[in-house]
Amino acid sequence: MPAVDLTAPTRLGVDELIDVLDKHAAAADEAGRPEPEVLAALRNSPLPGLIVPRRYGGAGAGSLEANRMIARIARHDPSTAIIAFQHLAVCSRIAEWGSDAQRAELLPKLASGAWLAASAWSESGAGAAKKNLATVADELPGGGWTVSGGKAFTTGAGVTDVYLVLAQTTPVTDDDGSAYGSAGQSFFLIPATNPGIEPDLSLDLVGMRASATGFVELKDCRLGPEALLGPRDAASTIIAGVRRSGATLGAVSVGIAEAAWDLGFQAAQRKSLLDLQAVRHRLVDLRGQVESARALVERAGRRDGDDPGEVTLHSKIHASQVAEEVVAAVARLLGSTGYVVTHPINRMARDARAVALMGPTNDLSRELVSLSWAA
Template sequence: MAPAGGLTLTQAGTGAATRAELAERYASLTEVLHRHAQSADAAAKLPEEVFAALRASGILGAAIAVEYGGQGGDSLLTNRLIELTAAADPSVAIILFQHYAVSSRISEWGSEAQRERYLPRLASGEWIAASAWSESGSGADKRNLATKARRTEGGGWLLEGAKAFTTGAGLADVYLVLAQTSAPTDGVASTYGSDGQTFFLIEAGNPGLFANTGMDLVGMRSSATGFVELTACEADDSAVLGPVGAAVRIIAGVRESGATLGAVSAGIAAAAYRTAFAHARRRGLEGQQAVRHRLVDLAAKVEAARALVDASARRDSAEPGNTTLYSKILGSRISEEVVQEALRLLGSAGYLHDHPLNKLARDARAVGLMGPTNDLARELVSAPWTAA
């Protein structure tokens, strides 16, 4: 019996030559990730070698059109790259997911000047992007923002506020910042985001932006998740992404894209399964029917999570946004189940604090708590049911 999880980059929105090149360049990256994952988690910080390998890997441009230096890939390709990365180090996969998300938003909503400025740099790895949406105390639904952006006398913008749980804080070169630019309209209701909110592209060199990676996280410890403070942060109209006051439309479009954190969960589940399979083989347990059957059940769960991630990327359902949410809900649940079952199969071997499965268990739990959290994802799916 061979272990599941032999994911490839075939059938993924790019030409065969491009897929082959990505696969070759990814192989060198994954070797670096595997080598440093445990020590990076313990230190709660990515070593420079990992970050340099990510920048040089060529995969950062997967979601960017060829004309801007990218690979022109679709969500199927980016989800698979995220899953492959998560199987090596989920913290890096989360950074990659956010980079793809911002790249896609610039591609879709940016002006031509913004595309020309940002996309070639994001594709080459010269720059890495991060999202700065969440705030402490505002809830994961982004409807109650304390971060404000107001017009200045000179016609520009002044941003004031603080963002929490920003993945890649201090590492990113450009941040997609969500701010309130006008009061919400009473007649407009949204479960995620609100009207009167606007996105801004704020570069790391802006003197009004301060990043702090001091969060001591339980999971995804080396993802540089922290705070971003905006203090007298000046920006002009060239920093505005999309229409002023219409960020809620951009947020809604993220779900329709098919990009999903479920890919991170699928990668975690695949890594946990492979660890359990390798343990069973080393101990000569594959001859026991009970062990084989348990491994088959784990393999089936990994494939189920991956199938839903792929369905999300293909956007071939009547409600593709819901499929994206389902893939996160089910994927995160499956990854937690697979990791726990793998730990039970290992027995006392998995009781050591620094066993890789215990890191995966913490990371698996973290995905369900990331925005939109699983409970919010359930609300996003079910809210229309009561709107009669």
């Protein structure tokens, strides 16, 4: 199989991708949907193949490099960073749990950007811990599956090419005790071209407005046996491995915090506020918060510590809190300038809050950490 050349001259570099993000991020946020130019630039950049193994056309990077790249992108456009993060997460699950045939079929497409991937785990009534799923996969007598149900808050709905769908494959009456996911759940890879899958982007978000986050309805999606990712009924094991990978949404928060600090520093320069010791010291303290979040996200990416999964959860909690605090402090520093609805600080505030609510939510992350102490 020929490898996809991520350095070919027809492809955009990361700096060129960032130029496109800077040009379109504000308009995309106002419109509440990603701009076609942004999606095209993302697909044509090295980012989609970042963590895909080299033998499938990717760069073969690890979670440390992925966290750094997501933070860099989020500094310019958090919505696109979230789409990219979810794509990389699905690539990682396929690389780790996919069959040889699944890897050979899907990873080159995902590495090249010809396909983008999205996770469809959440649904109304299942809670942040993804229990009590209403999405059901029934195994067919001759092999294969039918999947029906509905997913909510799916990032990349309608703009990606394959969905990693969490479904109930075996009815259970008693929970298996896991804090995230439940017994009898499995993952399925469903192409967006399947006639039974229908995205709905009517969800109007406050934050991450250009992330194409919406609903996905599954109506008797007929799948072959090859659509099952990993062992049947083992989704909770796969989910637990996500945390141990070190990839963290905290990277998005680091990018937001960095962008907010830049705004504050630039405003202080323009207003000659750096002559004031109190302002200089406040900016130093805020910078320290940004660097502490970055350090914890980096530690998660290196998978340091006795329990890398716990570090990953801490990094998400801490970085998202720091982003909200830094954005709020910079908004106060800006004064009336930041009170204009179109000022970038307001978009940053909405996006920073959104990260705390993304899975695993900060409250669920705290619960997962605290339960590990009792184990």
